[in-house]
Amino acid sequence: MNNDAQAVEGAHCDGATLRIHHRVRPNAQERYETWLRQIIEAAGRFPGHQGVHILRPPAAGQNYEIAVRFAGEEDAQRWRESNERRELMAVIQPELAEDEHLEILSGIDYWFTPPESGAKVPVRWKQWLITTAVIWPLTILVPLLWWPLFQAVPVLETWGLRHGLVAATIVALVVYLVMPRVVRLVSLWLHRR
Numbered sequence: 403m404n405n406d407a408q409a410v411e412g413a414h415c416d417g418a419t420l421r422i423h424h425r426v427r428p429n430a431q432e433r434y435e436t437w438l439r440q441i442i443e444a445a446g447r448f449p450g451h452q453g454v455h456i457l458r459p460p461a462a463g464q465n466y467e468i469a470v471r472f473a474g475e476e477d478a479q480r481w482r483e484s485n486e487r488r489e490l491m492a493v494i495q496p497e498l499a500e501d502e503h504l505e506i507l508s509g510i511d512y513w514f515t516p517p518e519s520g521a522k523v524p525v526r527w528k529q530w531l532i533t534t535a536v537i538w539p540l541t542i543l544v545p546l547l548w549w550p551l552f553q554a555v556p557v558l559e560t561w562g563l564r565h566g567l568v569a570a571t572i573v574a575l576v577v578y579l580v581m582p583r584v585v586r587l588v589s590l591w592l593h594r595r
Contacts, residue, residue: 417452418478420470423503428464430497437494438466444486445470450477453578464499471577478506524592532588536580540572547571 426434442454450473457467472478481487482504491502545568552559558567585592 417508418472418475419507420478420482421505421507422468422470424466424468425499426464426466427497427499433497434494437490441487441490444490445481448477448481448484450474455582475506475508528592532584532592536576536584537572540575544568544571
């Protein structure tokens, strides 16, 4: 099986995402969905695993985009090259209409990488503007949401601990909830030159 694997160069952020594209044969979606649950569970047992995001095709569609997030590139590479993943891929290969396309993206680059192969990553100022627009309101709202708990449990109000809880909450919201939706919403503007 051919893999389009490449590590993005020049990334300075922690974390890595395996972006995987599968084109499933017609009438194989049910088998693929069962297999998808199995491979997600297997990936979840690997060190550094931080979650999975799946973009399923619309009805009668065949293209799946899967993002598997790891703490770092080494963790992502370990899973990608594992015997367990290789065996699971061998099981589903007959159900795929074409070879899997896979790339490893570091840091926040995943959010800004266009789904079409060959398309260019948006200019940095647009990435900065969107990231700021997402994080700025969260830095105002999240501390307010934590405030009642900080008042009820004074030890959480400790300098450093308070900031860590707020930062971890903001990062989780950005990575798993807000940024994927915002980027999809503004994708036409984001990728326009």
